[in-house]
Amino acid sequence: MTAEMGREDATVRESQANETSRVATVLARYACGDPGDLVNILHDLQAEFRYLTEAALRETASYLRLPRAQVYGVASFYHGFHTEPRGEHTCTVCMGTACHVRGAPRLLEQLERDTGIAAGETTPDLSLNLEEVGCVGACAIGPLVIIDGDIHGHMTADDLSRRVGKLLEKEEQK
Numbered sequence: 001m002t003a004e005m006g007r008e009d010a011t012v013r014e015s016q017a018n019e020t021s022r023v024a025t026v027l028a029r030y031a032c033g034d035p036g037d038l039v040n041i042l043h044d045l046q047a048e049f050r051y052l053t054e055a056a057l058r059e060t061a062s063y064l065r066l067p068r069a070q071v072y073g074v075a076s077f078y079h080g081f082h083t084e085p086r087g088e089h090t091c092t093v094c095m096g097t098a099c100h101v102r103g104a105p106r107l108l109e110q111l112e113r114d115t116g117i118a119a120g121e122t123t124p125d126l127s128l129n130l131e132e133v134g135c136v137g138a139c140a141i142g143p144l145v146i147i148d149g150d151i152h153g154h155m156t157a158d159d160l161s162r163r164v165g166k167l168l169e170k171e172e173q174k
Contacts, residue, residue, distance in 0.1 A: 016055070022048055023059045035064045038074055042081055050086040057083075087122045087129040089167055092146040096135030099142035103157075107143055108132060110157040114164060127168055 026044045030037045038060070045056045052075050061071040075081045093099075093108045111130055112118055119132040138144055141153025145160055147167065152160075 019049075019053060019055055020059070023053075023056045026056075027059065027063045030063075033064055035066055038064060038066070038071065039078075042071075042075055046081060050088075051082040051084060054083075085122065085126055087126050089127060089148050090129040090131060090146075091148075091164055092131040092133050092136075093119070094136045094138070094142060094144045094146070095132045096137075096139065096142070098139035099135075099144060102143045104143040106157050107145060107155055107160055110161055111164065114161050115168075127172075128164070 023045065026041065026048055029044065030041055041060055041064075042052060045060065046052055049056065057071050057075060058068060060066075061068040064071070075083060091111060093104055093111065095104050095108070108119060108130075115123055115128055115130060117123055117128075117130050119130050122129045133146075136144065136146065136151070138151060138153065141151070143155050144151055144153045145155045146152070147163060152163065
């Protein structure tokens with residue numbers, strides 16, 4: 001084995017140990033190991049990692065003494081849980097009727113051009129998720145976009161490009 005391969009193996013082991021430690025910290029918040037806490041645990045794990053890692057799901061099943069299939073079933077059933085790596089930021093375009101007729105499809109197309117990804121995808125550098133949603137119930141201010149949980153109404157394609165551009169520039173500077 002070369003020295004470089006040894007360093008890579010050590011890095012992988014360190015990363016796995018860090019992940020295991022972070023999962024254990026989340027699970028420790030649920031000291032009684034009650035299977036009824038499954039959804040809350042999954043929410044907390046997703047907040048910690050931005051998605052549900054394979055190891056986190058496995059360790060959760062073991063901790064709660066549940067079959068892995070049950071834990072994976074819950075994680076895959078709910079739309080809000082993600083089992084693939086997610087970006088640091090999320091941009092969601094409302095595609096409800098009011099937003100649609102006011103230009104939401106143009107907003108989504110602009111974002112897809114600007115980021116090089118389609119709705120439902122994450123940039124390769126894990127800086128941004130691009131999503132679309134049926135309706136957020138804020139029809140009076142459509143078209144609207146939600147960026148990292150903040151609602152931005154009466155959005156134009158140019159304004160959206162500027163906002164997301166600034167967000168991604170800050171990400172590159174990190």
